[in-house]
Amino acid sequence: MPPADILRTLLSIEIPIIQAPMILQAPLVPLAAAVSNAGGMGSLGCAEMPVEELQQRISELRSATPKPFNLNFFLHQEPRYDPDLDLEIRNLIQPFYNKNGLDAPRDASSTDLETFNDDKLAILVEERPSMVSFHFGCPRRPVLDALHAVGIVTAATATTVREAIALQEAGVMIVVAQGWEAGGHRGSFASNFEDTGIGTLALVPQIVDAVDVPVIAAGGIGDGRAIAASRALGASGVWMGTAFLSCLEAPITALHRKALSSAGDEDTHLSRAFSGRPCRARQTPYSQHMARTRPRLQDFPLMYNYSGPLKSFGIDTDNLDFQFLLYGQAAALNREMTAAQLIEKLTSETATVIAQMGAWDRAV
Numbered sequence: 001m002p003p004a005d006i007l008r009t010l011l012s013i014e015i016p017i018i019q020a021p022m023i024l025q026a027p028l029v030p031l032a033a034a035v036s037n038a039g040g041m042g043s044l045g046c047a048e049m050p051v052e053e054l055q056q057r058i059s060e061l062r063s064a065t066p067k068p069f070n071l072n073f074f075l076h077q078e079p080r081y082d083p084d085l086d087l088e089i090r091n092l093i094q095p096f097y098n099k100n101g102l103d104a105p106r107d108a109s110s111t112d113l114e115t116f117n118d119d120k121l122a123i124l125v126e127e128r129p130s131m132v133s134f135h136f137g138c139p140r141r142p143v144l145d146a147l148h149a150v151g152i153v154t155a156a157t158a159t160t161v162r163e164a165i166a167l168q169e170a171g172v173m174i175v176v177a178q179g180w181e182a183g184g185h186r187g188s189f190a191s192n193f194e195d196t197g198i199g200t201l202a203l204v205p206q207i208v209d210a211v212d213v214p215v216i217a218a219g220g221i222g223d224g225r226a227i228a229a230s231r232a233l234g235a236s237g238v239w240m241g242t243a244f245l246s247c248l249e250a251p252i253t254a255l256h257r258k259a260l261s262s263a264g265d266e267d268t269h270l271s272r273a274f275s276g277r278p279c280r281a282r283q284t285p286y287s288q289h290m291a292r293t294r295p296r297l298q299d300f301p302l303m304y305n306y307s308g309p310l311k312s313f314g315i316d317t318d319n320l321d322f323q324f325l326l327y328g329q330a331a332a333l334n335r336e337m338t339a340a341q342l343i344e345k346l347t348s349e350t351a352t353v354i355a356q357m358g359a360w361d362r363a364v
C-alpha cells in the first residue's frame with residue numbers, strides 16, 4: 001500500500017495533511033476543527049492546559065467536528081532550578097528591563113507548566129481522541145499501552161534517526177520527523193539538540209529507512225511542492241505548523257500576522273533564550289543578545305519567567321522587537337485564507353507537481 005494510504009487508513013482521514021499542534025495566545029479549537037472538517041487532521045497543543053481545561057477543549061472540539069483530531073503533550077523533565085544561575089541571568093537581562101522601564105522578572109523558581117501526567121492520561125483514556133502525540137520525549141510503555149488499549153493512535157517527534165528508533169522501540173505508532181527548518185520548539189530528547197540540526201530533506205529518508213512505522217514529515221513544508229517532495233522521500237504525510245498560522249481561523253495576534261505577512265527566509269533563528277529549550281522564532285534584540293553571549297540558562301520552562309515581562313511589554317506596546325513569535329523558515333510561502341481553502345490548495349498543488357514531474361520523466 002502507498003505510504004499515504006497507510007496513514008489515511010490508520011487515522012481515518014481523507015487527506016494526509018496534519019495541522020501541527022501549536023500553543024498560541026488562544027486555543028486552536030476553530031482552526032483544528034476546520035482542518036479536520038476539510039479532510040485533514042487538526043491538532044490541539046494541550047501541554048499548557050490544566051486538566052479541567054483539557055476536558056473543556058475536547059468537548060468544544062467534539063462539538064465543532066465529528067472528524068478525527070490529535071491532542072498533543074510535552075514530555076519534558078521536571079525543571080531543576082539553579083539559584084546561582086538566577087543571578088547570572090538577571091544581570092544579563094537587566095539592561096533590557098532598565099531600558100524599557102520594566103520591573104525585574106518575578107521569582108523564577110517555579111512553573112505552572114506541568115509535564116504529562118497520570119491525570120491527563122486518565123482523561124485521554126476516557127475521552128478517546130483519535131490520536132495523541134508527544135513532543136520532547138519518548139512516552140513510557142505503560143502510557144502507550146493505556147492509550148493503545150482504547151484504540152488511540154500514538155505519535156511522537158524525532159529530530160534524529162536515533163530518536164526515531166527509540167520511539168519505535170518504545171511502541172510509538174507514528175514518527176513525526178521534525179527537520180531543522182521547523183517553527184517552534186525542537187522536539188529533541190536523545191541528542192545534543194543544538195548541534196544536531198538535521199534538515200527535513202536529509203532527515204526524512206533516513207528515518208523512513210530506519211523504522212517500519214509510518215513517518216510524517218515536518219519542518220519547512222509550505223506548499224504543494226514540499227508535500228510532493230515529502231512523498232518522494234517516503235513520508236506517509238505532512239505535519240505543517242507555520243503554513244496554518246496564516247489561516248483566518250488561527251488565533252494569532254495582529255503583530256504575529258503582520259510579521260508573517262512580510263516574513264523572509266532569514267527572519268528566524270533557534271534560541272533557548274525565551275523558554276530554556278531550543279525554539280525557532282523570529283529574531284529579536286533579546287534573543288540575538290543571548291545568542292551572542294551564550295549564557296548558561298535555567299531548564300525549560302523556567303526561562304519563561306525571565307522573558308515573560310518583555311513579551312507582555314511587546315504586546316502592550318505593539319512592538320515586534322519584544323515578541324516571542326514562533327514560525328519556521330518557510331513562512332514567506334504562507335497564504336492568508338481559510339483552512340479549508342488552504343487544504344484544497346495544497347492538495348491541488350501537490351497533484352499538479354506530481355503530474356508535472358511524471359511528464360518531465362517521460363520527456364527524459
Ligand SMILES: Cc1cc2nc3c(=O)[nH]c(=O)nc-3n(C[C@H](O)[C@H](O)[C@H](O)COP(=O)(O)O)c2cc1C
Binds near residue numbers: 134135221
Ligand atoms: C507557533 C508554533 C507553536 C508550536 N507548538 C508546538 C506544540 O505545542 N507541540 C508540538 O509538538 N509542536 C509544536 N510546534 C512545532 C510543530 O509541531 C511542527 O514541528 C512545526 O510547526 C513544523 O514546521 P513548520 O512550522 O515549518 O511547518 C509549534 C510550532 C509553531 C510554529
